[in-house]
Amino acid sequence: MPDMLVRLxxxxxxxxxxxxxxxxxxxxxxxxxxxxxxxxxxVGSTFGDNWASEAELAFSGHPITGFVAVLGGEIxxxxxxxxxxxxxxGPTGVREDLRGKGAGAALLLRCLESMRExxxxxxxxxxxGPAEFYARICGATVIEGSDPGIYEHLYHEGAQRSARTx
Numbered sequence: 829m830p831d832m833l834v835r836l837x838x839x840x841x842x843x844x845x846x847x848x849x850x851x852x853x854x855x856x857x858x859x860x861x862x863x864x865x866x867x868x869x870x871v872g873s874t875f876g877d878n879w880a881s882e883a884e885l886a887f888s889g890h891p892i893t894g895f896v897a898v899l900g901g902e903i904x905x906x907x908x909x910x911x912x913x914x915x916x917x918g919p920t921g922v923r924e925d926l927r928g929k930g931a932g933a934a935l936l937l938r939c940l941e942s943m944r945e946x947x948x949x950x951x952x953x954x955x956x957g958p959a960e961f962y963a964r965i966c967g968a969t970v971i972e973g974s975d976p977g978i979y980e981h982l983y984h985e986g987a988q989r990s991a992r993t994x
Contacts, residue, residue, distance in 0.1 A: 831977050839940050847930075859886060867884075872875050895935050916951070917943065940966060
């Protein structure tokens with residue numbers, strides 16, 4: 829799965845996506861310190877331990893480099909940046925039954941806005957699964973020759989390569 833490149837100076841406003849998520853009862857907000865254990869549990873049980881470890885790196889910085897989607901007081905989606913590598917967006921994921929309600933796009937764009945505020949002109953989305961989603965929401969383009977990229981070492985001989993959805 830290839831990496832994608834996003835021009836942060838040309839991303840759309842996240843507000844319409846946040847409003848769409850809010851209409852479904854989903855709140856998008858920056859991750860807080862007290863979310864650490866709940867986020868790790870959500871990501872680990874929904875997307876696996878590799879993603880949980882990677883997402884936990886968002887707590888290494890200040891401010892915390894990620895956002896969550898919350899429904900009924902429970903985390904139902906997340907997105908992080910500056911986790912696996914500087915300048916990288918991801919991992920990210922939304923509970924399967926809530927996809928299509930705007931939360932994923934809102935999480936993505938809030939993270940990309942934050943990266944732009946940090947001074948980045950471009951962001952890399954690593955090992956993309958849904959390339960069409962990223963192209964449509966933020967104008968991301970595939971980086972030729974980027975597959976397998978930095979995640980190649982995760983896959984040991986005989987292990988089945990699992991799809992990332994970042």
